[in-house]
Amino acid sequence: MTAQKEKITALIITFNEIGYIEKCIDSISFVDEIVVVDSFSTDGTFEYLLSHPKVKVIQNPFENFTAQKSFALKQASNDWILFVDADEVVPIALKNEILETVEEPNDIAAYWFYRQFMFKNEKLQFSGWQTDKNYRLFRKSKAKFSDRKIVHETLEVNGTSGVLNEKLVHYCYKNYEDYKSKMLKYGRLKAIECFYKERKFNYLLMYLKTSWKFFNHYFLRLGFLDGKKGFTICYLNALGVLERFKELKGLEQKNELAYYLVMP
Structure with a gap:
């Protein structure tokens, strides 16, 4: 008797990804099901996905990355999950490896992917990303997203x-404003995470951690070898750390104000 073929569901979460989502969808067309959870895009992303014959698109309000990915995971029909970002592309060699891997008779529950980061259409070889890997x-039956993080979500296996x-190809940098906006958003979400973990704002830590982020990625992780694009990436990554502390300070001030307002 011929063994039944393992089926794969690809999952993506989106918000305003037109210009990138098309390449992503094309590169994962080999899977059995594609489910996209869109947080009410305004640039035509939702309309494109709605018209695509292979895509099931659902709109769901964005709360945080963990909540959105957990929601997406519940929509999958198959046990094997391929979770990609809208600005990632699965090359043919990786596609073949994925198809071979899911058919292998073993007990492995999850696989890490290394990523090739792209600055527009140029490779980033260093800048702290050279050892980056993600599940x-x-x-699906062996993994879930941890509810302890709301950004840089963690898969518990x-x-x-x-x-x-x-490697998975990741078009991380579209343009300056887009990447800056992304880093600031991550910083704000990280601040909320820190606030609920009762981590306190500290000026010294703000300056030390922001400076360390840039120094570590630009000098120790060899960002300077990526030239001008390396400087840009490392600067904006450090800006995200600075935003986290600024937002955390604001959250503490709002909390203190609310406390005094409700005092008898």
Whole structure:
């Protein structure tokens, strides 16, 4: 008797990704189901997805990355999940490795992917990203997103993990304003996470951690070898850290104000 083919659901969350989502969808067309959760895009992303014959698109309000990805995971029909970002592309070599991997008879529950970061259409070789890896392929029955983080979400895996050889291509930098907006958004969400963990704002830590972020990525992680684009990426990454502390300070001030307003 022929063994039944393993089926894969690809999941993506989107907001205003037109110009990138098309390449992403094309690169994952080999899967059995594509589900996209869109947080009410205004640039034509939703309309494009709605008209695509292979895509099931659902709109859901964005609360944070963990909540949105957890919601997306519930929509999947298959156990094998391929979770990609809207600005990521699965090259043919990685596609073949994925298809071979899910058919392998083993107990591995999740696989790490290394990523090739792209600055527009140029490769970023350093700038802190050279060892970046994320879970992208896993069994739904063996994994869930941790509710302890709302940004840079963490997958909790019940079982062993593996690593794929081929890299996922990540078009992280579209233009200056887009990347800056992304880093500031991450910083604000991280501040909320810190606030609920009762971490306190500290001026010294703000200056030290912001400076360290730039120094570590630009000098120790060799960002300077990426030239001008390396400086830009490292500067904006550090800006995200600064925004986290500024937002945390604002949250503490609002909390203190609310406390005094409700005092008898």
